Amino acid sequence: MALLEVNGLRAAYGQTRVLHGLDFALEKGSITALLGANGAGKTTTLRALCGVVKTQGEVRFAGARIDGRATEDIVRLGVAHVPDGRGTFLDLTTEENLRLGAYTRKDRAAVAADLERVYGYFPRLRERREQQAGTLSGGEQQMLAVSRALMLSPRLMLLDEPSFGLAPLVVRELFQILRRINERERVSMLLVEQNAALALELADSAYLIETGRVVLAGSAAELKRDDAVRRAYLGY
Amino acid sequence: MDAFLFQVLAGLATGGIYASLALALVMIYQATHHVNFAQGEMAMFTTYIAWSLMDAGLPYWPTFLLTLMVAFLLGVAIERLVIRPVEHAPVLAVVVVFIALLVILNSVTGWIYTYTLKPFPSPFPEEPLWGIRYMSPHEIGAIGITLLVLVALYLFFRFTPLGLAMRAAAQNPQSARLVGIRVGWMLALGWGLAAGIGAVAGMMVAPIVYLDPNMMGGVLLYAFAAALVGGIDNPWGAVLGGFLVGVLENLLGAFVIGNELKLSVALVIIVGVLLVRPSGLFGTVHVTRV
Ligand SMILES: Nc1ncnc2c1ncn2[C@@H]1O[C@H](COP(=O)(O)OP(=O)(O)O)[C@@H](O)[C@H]1O
Ligand SMILES: [Mg+2]
Numbered sequence: 001m002a003l004l005e006v007n008g009l010r011a012a013y014g015q016t017r018v019l020h021g022l023d024f025a026l027e028k029g030s031i032t033a034l035l036g037a038n039g040a041g042k043t044t045t046l047r048a049l050c051g052v053v054k055t056q057g058e059v060r061f062a063g064a065r066i067d068g069r070a071t072e073d074i075v076r077l078g079v080a081h082v083p084d085g086r087g088t089f090l091d092l093t094t095e096e097n098l099r100l101g102a103y104t105r106k107d108r109a110a111v112a113a114d115l116e117r118v119y120g121y122f123p124r125l126r127e128r129r130e131q132q133a134g135t136l137s138g139g140e141q142q143m144l145a146v147s148r149a150l151m152l153s154p155r156l157m158l159l160d161e162p163s164f165g166l167a168p169l170v171v172r173e174l175f176q177i178l179r180r181i182n183e184r185e186r187v188s189m190l191l192v193e194q195n196a197a198l199a200l201e202l203a204d205s206a207y208l209i210e211t212g213r214v215v216l217a218g219s220a221a222e223l224k225r226d227d228a229v230r231r232a233y234l235g236y
Numbered sequence: 237m238d239a240f241l242f243q244v245l246a247g248l249a250t251g252g253i254y255a256s257l258a259l260a261l262v263m264i265y266q267a268t269h270h271v272n273f274a275q276g277e278m279a280m281f282t283t284y285i286a287w288s289l290m291d292a293g294l295p296y297w298p299t300f301l302l303t304l305m306v307a308f309l310l311g312v313a314i315e316r317l318v319i320r321p322v323e324h325a326p327v328l329a330v331v332v333v334f335i336a337l338l339v340i341l342n343s344v345t346g347w348i349y350t351y352t353l354k355p356f357p358s359p360f361p362e363e364p365l366w367g368i369r370y371m372s373p374h375e376i377g378a379i380g381i382t383l384l385v386l387v388a389l390y391l392f393f394r395f396t397p398l399g400l401a402m403r404a405a406a407q408n409p410q411s412a413r414l415v416g417i418r419v420g421w422m423l424a425l426g427w428g429l430a431a432g433i434g435a436v437a438g439m440m441v442a443p444i445v446y447l448d449p450n451m452m453g454g455v456l457l458y459a460f461a462a463a464l465v466g467g468i469d470n471p472w473g474a475v476l477g478g479f480l481v482g483v484l485e486n487l488l489g490a491f492v493i494g495n496e497l498k499l500s501v502a503l504v505i506i507v508g509v510l511l512v513r514p515s516g517l518f519g520t521v522h523v524t525r526v
Contacts, residue, residue, distance in 0.1 A: 087411035
């Protein structure tokens with residue numbers, strides 16, 4: 001069964017239409033990638049899914065309509081967003097950032113256990129737990145953003161270019177951890193990437209977006225073989 | 237020397253009151269980037285409510301607590317009903333709303349209670365406390381209450397999940413929503429707390445200046461000066477600024493310019509800070525990218 005179903009999703013900034021009726025679905029437990037060039041509408045799609053921008057069209061999460069609902073309520077259903085720009089609370093400490101990720105949860109013992117688990121994935125964050133998050137490096141802040149989302153104990157993670165601005169080595173490490181989280185904790189992921197090669201390594205299936213429309217869909221393997229994708233996005 | 241010490245200590249007592257109100261201003265400024273010009277009148281209005289409760293026979297401390305609760309609800313209600321609708325309005329429109337609120341609260345109070353001065357009781361005893369002769373019991377008590385409020389606020393913001401959520405909502409509303417914080421309610425809560433702090437300030441200053449609808453005008457000006465000295469976005473700076481301005485006001489009034497010109501001290505401080513160091517002594521300097 002699809003965990004997330006999107007039908008005819010439209011969105012605009014003021015008068016400028018950005019999404020022109022997007023259709024896609026995400027299988028439960030999968031990692032699904034949204035690929036596309038800069039400005040295609042990937043970030044807007046994620047924002048639309050969690051109610052940050054106004055939309056038309058239908059979005060179902062675990063069978064229930066979530067389009068038009070407030071962001072705070074969608075989060076409570078278990079949708080965690082790692083936003084474009086990382087969304088760090090710069091003046092708060094690393095650990096305060098993480099605790100905020102679990103703000104809606106009442107199971108205090110489980111939250112404490114999750115904090116330990118997140119520190120296990122990212123030992124750097126434990127070292128910097130009392131440090132102001134604004135003083136963390138870009139890579140550390142990206143780990144913090146992923147960790148903050150994990151603290152929700154989410155069913156679905158929306159990841160907006162987690163590789164952005166990171167050194168290749170750090171990216172590899174981060175993507176390995178994402179895979180582990182997906183496999184061990186059964187967290188489904190909607191991964192937005194400009195770096196298509198990277199995304200197709202991790203993802204099970206993918207959609208290609210051009211100017212606010214899905215132009216291609218398939219398994220990661222199929223997209224990797226597709227000539228157009230290879231020329232335009234993989235560069236060989 | 238005695239006279240000097242006397243003025244410094246008295247300055248600390250009023251300084252605590254400025255510090256409280258300055259803190260209320262900073263709290264709302266941090267969350268909304270607006271200066272609540274009606275903060276003083278809100279404090280004044282709630283102090284009148286306290287007066288009414290005591291007039292009806294309620295003892296001091298139950299009145300004090302009840303007034304805090306009423307002030308909190310009033311703050312929440314004002315945010316929801318008056319401020320929320322102009323959330324996205326231009327700055328000038330918001331300023332007009334604040335001024336209107338100030339004028340309305342002032343004239344409604346005058347209309348209900350008249351503009352004649354009313355004595356307002358102090359909860360502290362008449363005779364000197366612990367044989368201290370430099371400060372009146374009310375001054376000592378006011379400082380004590382101020383510090384208590386400050387410590388309680390510190391503990392709340394530093395150690396409770398709700399306090400953390402309020403800081404997060406003020407700092408980064410977008411990210412706050414993404415972790416499920418109801419940002420609108422956090423703002424309303426901030427207004428409630430600020431109104432509560434203002435009520436304490438009002439009840440502490442009223443025994444000194446007598447209750448009257450205009451009693452907070454001067455206090456707000458000093459609090460504004462304090463907030464600017466400390467840096468309008470720094471709660472600690474605002475508190476320190478409050479004590480500093482209180483002492484400065486008293487010393488200058490007693491030894492330099494006389495009591496009649498005391499209020500101009502506040503204005504000189506405001507203009508001075510804005511000219512020399514707009515971000516205050518402890519505020520962060522904001523660099524705008526062009
Ligand atoms: N806040 C905004 N206001 C106006 N236009 C925007 C805004 N954000 C994005 N856009 C426009 O919407 C289009 C899609 O942007 P975006 O979703 O960020 O693309 P992507 O994430 O795929 O790079 C772009 O043309 C961009 O200029
Ligand atoms: Mg983007």
